[in-house]
Amino acid sequence: MAKISLEHIRHAYGPTPKSEKDYALKEVHHEWNDGGAYALLGPSGCGKTTLLNIISGLLRPSEGRILFDELDVTNLSTQRRNIAQVFQFPVIYDTMTVYDNLAFPLRNRHVSEAEVDSRVREILEMIDLTDWAKRTARGLTADQKQKISLGRGLVRNDVNAILFDEPLTVIDPHMKWVLRSQLKRLHKQFGFTMVYVTHDQTEALTFADKVVVMYEGEIVQIGTPVELFERPSHTFVGYFIGSPGMNLLPAKVNGNSATVGDQTIVLSAAPDVGAANKVELGIRPEFVCLGREGMPVDIVKVEDIGRQKIVRARFAGHSVAIVVPEDTEIPAEARITFEPARINIYADSWRVGTEG
Ligand code: ADP
Numbered sequence: 547m548a549k550i551s552l553e554h555i556r557h558a559y560g561p562t563p564k565s566e567k568d569y570a571l572k573e574v575h576h577e578w579n580d581g582g583a584y585a586l587l588g589p590s591g592c593g594k595t596t597l598l599n600i601i602s603g604l605l606r607p608s609e610g611r612i613l614f615d616e617l618d619v620t621n622l623s624t625q626r627r628n629i630a631q632v633f634q635f636p637v638i639y640d641t642m643t644v645y646d647n648l649a650f651p652l653r654n655r656h657v658s659e660a661e662v663d664s665r666v667r668e669i670l671e672m673i674d675l676t677d678w679a680k681r682t683a684r685g686l687t688a689d690q691k692q693k694i695s696l697g698r699g700l701v702r703n704d705v706n707a708i709l710f711d712e713p714l715t716v717i718d719p720h721m722k723w724v725l726r727s728q729l730k731r732l733h734k735q736f737g738f739t740m741v742y743v744t745h746d747q748t749e750a751l752t753f754a755d756k757v758v759v760m761y762e763g764e765i766v767q768i769g770t771p772v773e774l775f776e777r778p779s780h781t782f783v784g785y786f787i788g789s790p791g792m793n794l795l796p797a798k799v800n801g802n803s804a805t806v807g808d809q810t811i812v813l814s815a816a817p818d819v820g821a822a823n824k825v826e827l828g829i830r831p832e833f834v835c836l837g838r839e840g841m842p843v844d845i846v847k848v849e850d851i852g853r854q855k856i857v858r859a860r861f862a863g864h865s866v867a868i869v870v871p872e873d874t875e876i877p878a879e880a881r882i883t884f885e886p887a888r889i890n891i892y893a894d895s896w897r898v899g900t901e902g
Pocket residue numbers: 559560570588589590591592593594595596597
């Protein structure tokens with residue numbers, strides 16, 4: 547197990563990058579703790595796989611260094627970095643048995659056959675393929691093959707880190723849930739440093755103790771699931787985490803209040819927004835209070851999502867989503883209030899572009 551330090555990593559795939567947009571990774575500078583379980587979360591194309599491959603050594607970064615503990619591994623091969631990596635699609639030997647596929651990484655390291663047997667049996671149990679141990683991998687289904695891939699990543703317990711790149715994409719939903727909790731258990735048991743790439747926020751939030759949110763080649767926030775939910779550091783994080791995402795309202799700050807359209811909203815303190823008094827107020831749909839008091843809204847739509855309802859409304863010329871318990875009665879003349887402590891204030895202006 548090891549601490550992973552990423553020092554000023556930048557990466558461009560093309561030979562001569564001309565501008566910032568030619569960089570798949572712009573400036574990644576972080577230290578990930580020994581034994582941490584990190585989920586790397588972000589939309590498709592934001593650079594997750596690129597960063598993972600740089601950590602594993604499949605890719606050499608254009609700039610910057612990678613350290614495992616104090617050792618500079620930037621120029622070391624994947625093998626010499628002593629890591630396990632599981633990809634989105636199965637990487638296994640079709641002509642070998644399931645058992646031999648799992649034993650391979652251990653035999654490669656000259657582990658005793660007794661130890662091989664006990665580790666392989668444990669993993670077979672975990673991925674629910676004990677009865678298939680003697681079969682060759684060729685005839686298996688795609689999701690069985692992927693489970694073998696996952697097992698091969700987990701079979702060694704002496705690696706510096708285990709890296710997963712969306713490994714459960716081809717697995718059916720129920721098994722996904724089972725494997726996720728098994729992974730969590732193994733992580734607790736062996737304490738390996740784990741980096742788990744996903745574009746699925748549910749997966750990231752249930753699984754990791756730290757979630758790393760990426761956006762356009764940069765890490766925009768690292769935090770616990772609660773921190774990301776309650777205090778997104780960036781409007782993109784607010785929008786991306788949560789369902790529906792955080793409401794973003796363009797506002798003008800004036801002391802300890804803000805105006806949105808013709809409405810005035812009290813803030814918990816006068817924010818320090820520098821010269822710019824134009825900001826975005828971020829309020830989670832879960833923290834908007836809907837009732838007969840406060841500022842007027844026009845209800846546009848109510849969606850029933852089981853134990854809750856999502857109310858879509860117009861407020862001071864903007865769309866607002868509100869999440870309320872299923873049995874909430876929506877008054878004819880609905881009004882809303884925001885609890886001041888639940889309002890986040892942003893000077894940056896990332897936008898979804900679908901306001902209206
Ligand atoms: P993610 O895993 O988050 O979907 P990637 O790391 O695969 O994102 O890609 C980040 C960016 O780098 C994207 O713009 C993608 O098109 C580009 N990219 C990825 N792999 C290559 C490659 N082999 N050659 C050129 N560009 C690439």
